[in-house]
Amino acid sequence: MAIASLASSVAFLDSTVVNVALPAIERELGGGLATQQWTVDAYLLTLSSLILLAGSVSDTFGRLLVLRIGLIGFGVASIAVGLAGDPLFLIIARAVQGAAGAFLVPSSLALITSLLQGHERSRAIGLWTAFTTGATLVGPLLGGIFVDLLSWRYAFLINVIPVAVTLWLVARLPVRDERRADAGIDVLGAAMCTAGLGGMVFALIEQPNLGWTSPAIWMPLTAGAALFAAFLLRQRTARHPILPLDLFRARNYWTGNLSTLFVYAALSLNGFVVGVYLQEGAGLSATLAGLASLPTTVLLIALSPWAGSLAERLGGRLFMTVGPLVMAGGALMLLLVGEDFDYWWQVLPGLLVFGLGLAATVSPLTATILGAIDADRSGIASAVNNAVARVAGLVVIAFLAPIVGGSLDLAGFHRAAIVTAALMALGGLIAFAGIRRPPRARIGALTRPCSRRPPGTAARVNPDGAPRRAGPAPPASAASRRRGCRAAGSG
Structure with missing residues (x-):
């Protein structure tokens, strides 16, 4: 769990921490607006282009091998970015960073889905989504602190610490990669x-x-x-x-990815617009603008594991519907922002509501999508979902000018809030119409290890699928009991 969270968080964190460092980068290295744009774009370009390949390689040659390659590449590239002396070197290093990041996310999430089952996997996915999405949200805060108090270079050099810790943990993980016999790319x-x-x-x-x-x-x-x-x-x-098309025969998989497209487009739009407006429109410093999103991050980290565990029992459809609708309400509450800016009454209430909806959404969304696919293909399944989320962010930011009306003033901020709410509502309605509860979700409690059930008892299920109290078990051979455990997915 620690390995998967650290490996993914460093990639997610880096994609947002850079935003508040861009003015300082341009002041020191020069190159004008082009340097700022390509500092961000070089990372996104290689990350988005290679993520499907990375997912397939992870499933084929082993998650730990791919994870090590991604970690080492990301650490070396981070040092190169932090030591860059001119814009060209910086942009090339950022491109290498993005390529390494493409190998981190699918392999780390696939590690969870391939090694854990049932309740443990749902809770682990909840923790993973909390830490990775939390890293995305806390990125502007860390970036602002480094820029204001130290140097923009530390925002990249700091990556060496979680990378080194993760490599140390990987070396001590009591699991070995199993390369497929027919492995090939x-x-x-x-x-x-x-x-x-x-x-x-x-x-x-x-x-x-x-x-x-x-x-x-x-x-x-x-x-x-x-x-x-x-x-x-x-x-x-x-x-x-590289992309088995039969993945999309699973209804929950393709529907979940379609919902992801709208939800993550809204998340990207909201994060960008709020972060920029709080600095340029409301006049907050980079550090204060980063602190403004902290309540959302705290709610996400605190509630995501709980939402993941509850979604395992109730099914993901409820959370994937209600969560985006709650976030839509939080986005509309940002319409309270006026010329006389007051963070506590105009911004904080909307961010708190938004954080509740986000915590209810991200973990069930990830668990539902990956739960629709066999564990041995979890790497490519995760890669596709991450590619959808990245492309959604790229598309919505590409259309930012028409969305805000050409200028991110107060009127443009309000227009972006309305578009964010509309995208969130669409994502929730798609989940409501398309997501179906798998049969095993109704008996999630029965997929836990058989050793936890008292000897001589057997779990039973009512006609409506709900578990009944255990009663005396009929005599059974040891072999039949082992077969029952394997059928339940508990080994």
């Missing part, structure tokens, strides 16, 4: 996927600067879309597909 498919995603992501990143009519936008967008379409066609016949 579709090299041509990997190249098509990476180039296709890279072309489309590049176009989305640069579109606000160059416009849709620029050849530098529509050419990579068209070529990327064509390559990715050809990649999908190839996956139908490839011997070792």
Whole structure:
């Protein structure tokens, strides 16, 4: 659990801590707006382009191997970023960081889903989502503290500490990778996927600067879309597909990813707009703007494990519906922000409501999506879901200017709050219409290890699927009892 949380958190944290460091980076290294943009975009470009490949490699060659590669690459790249002396070196190092980050997230989450089952897995996913999403939210605060009190370079050099701790823990984990006997990677498919995603992501990143009519936008967008379409066609016949298309036959999987698209687009829009407006519109410092999101982070970390455990018993549909609708209400409460700014009465109430909805959503969402797929393919299943979340953020930020009306003033802030609420509501309604409760969710209590049940008793189930009190068990051989344990998923 510690390994998975630390490995993923460092990648999530780095993607947001950089935002408040951009002005300081530009002042020291120069390069103007282009340096600021590509400090962010180089990371997102390689991360988004390689994440599907990373998920497939994780499932094929082993989660711990891929995790070690990602950790070492991320640590080395972080040092390079922190020591950068010119904009070009900085941007190249950020691209390497993004590539390493692509290998961290799918392999760390797959480690949980492949080693844990039943109640333990639901709780672990709850903790994982709490720490990783919390790292995303606390990133601006840490970035602001480093920029205001030390140097922007420490925002990247600090990554070495969690990376070193995680590598130390991995070396002591009493688990070994099991490489599949028929292990292999579709090299041509990997190249098509990476180039296709890279072309489309590049176009989305640069579109606000160059416009849709620029050849530098529509050419990579068209070529990327064509390559990715050809990649999908190839996956139908490839011997070792990077993206097994039969994943999307699972209703909860494709529906959950569609809900993810809207929910994470709203999260990206809200995080960006609130962070920027509190500094440029309300006049808060970088540190205070980061502190403003702390209540949301505290609620998320405190309540996500509880939501994950409760969702295991009640099913994810309720949480994936109510949670986004509550967040939509929190976003609309930001319409209280006026010319006479008051954080305590205009911003804090909305952030508290938003945090409650977020805590109720992220863990059940992740558990429901990955629970629809076999554990041996959890790496690619996680990678697809993360790719959807990243692309959702890219798309909504690419359309930021039309959303806010060209300027992030008070009126633009209000428009962004309304769009955030609408996207959240759509995500919740999609989950309500599409998510179904798996049969095993109704008897989650029975999937715990058989050794916890008192000898001589047997769990029973009522006709409506609810467990009844245990009673005397009929005589059974040791072999039949072991078969029963394996069928329940407890080993």
